[in-house]
């Protein structure tokens with residue numbers, strides 16, 4: 001860790017960190033009460049005071065209803081926000097809590113509540129306090145799961161959700177600098193014990209980080225790796241855009257069918273495997289009605305498709321369907337020398353709930 005990693009963030013440095021947010025009408029600051037987000041609130045308040053007409057700031061704390069101390073922590077954030085002259089709201093997650101996958105469900109609820117609050121306040125952005133340490137943990141978690149290049153790109157500075165921009169201006173900043181900033185400003189912050197609860201994957205991985213850092217794999221190098229993979233991922237996406245246009249040009253003579261993607265099988269087969277995979281993934285996610293497809297399942301589908309295509313154009317050119325499979329609510333078929341992707345038919349199950357056909361046929 002360099003000396004800089006332990007120095008407080010200056011007003012000048014903060015101005016650069018928040019530069020992308022300067023023109024926003026209003027910002028929701030997502031503040032849990034932990035050190036990272038309390039530092040975000042303190043830095044943003046100081047930054048806003050430097051303008052006569054900066055973005056309006058609204059501080060939002062989500063109480064997930066999972067820990068008894070959460071309500072007190074939210075009140076503490078409200079008190080600190082008031083000291084900084086910022087309005088604050090506490091939002092409660094009232095839905096049923098699942099027995100498994102609780103962190104993921106809580107995160108989903110949190111982002112839903114935060115984006116709703118942003119919309120209601122006329123804010124264009126929800127700003128979170130993700131740090132370089134969070135980025136390193138995210139990369140590590142995804143590496144252990146065997147994620148693809150897109151997943152290994154970890155978090156981006158700006159993403160979009162339901163028309164609201166999620167901004168992470170502190171993504172290159174180590175947590176130690178945020179703590180140094182709070183210490184210098186004499187601001188107190190809460191300690192969330194779930195951050196160390198080894199019943200959850202992320203805290204278990206967090207506990208491994210000092211050992212990795214001792215071997216040279218500190219948050220700086222892990223975050224640099226995520227940045228490099230993100231750059232490579234962006235380049236592949238541009239190649240996939242180009243391949244998509246190429247396939248559309250090849251289909252010029254064919255009347256396009258509404259709600260169906262279709263590729264000429266022979267031209268598709270010439271493309272690199274990663275590009276073929278992403279073309280399928282994009283089409284399935286755009287037309288399927290069961291949420292994003294799992295990468296592993298699309299890989300399996302592609303190998304089945306490749307085997308069918310390896311039988312040669314004859315196999316696929318006689319109009320008969322040589323492959324018909326559903327995945328993530330999309331129907332993928334190979335017939336007449338073309339690959340078709342369309343929404344899968346929705347049928348009623350015996351219990352009366354609607355569901356898509358499953359499995360191949």
Ligand SMILES: Nc1ncnc2c1ncn2[C@@H]1O[C@H](COP(=O)(O)OP(=O)(O)OP(=O)(O)O)[C@@H](O)[C@H]1O
Pocket residue numbers: 030031032036037060061062063064103107110127128129130134202
């Ligand atoms: N209860 C909360 N209320 C408001 N904002 C929160 C809350 N919890 C987390 N945040 C915001 O999200 C940021 C990341 O928090 P944390 O690392 O705990 O999230 P996570 O559960 O690991 O999931 P993700 O990284 O996907 O958001 C925090 O710095 C803060 O800005």
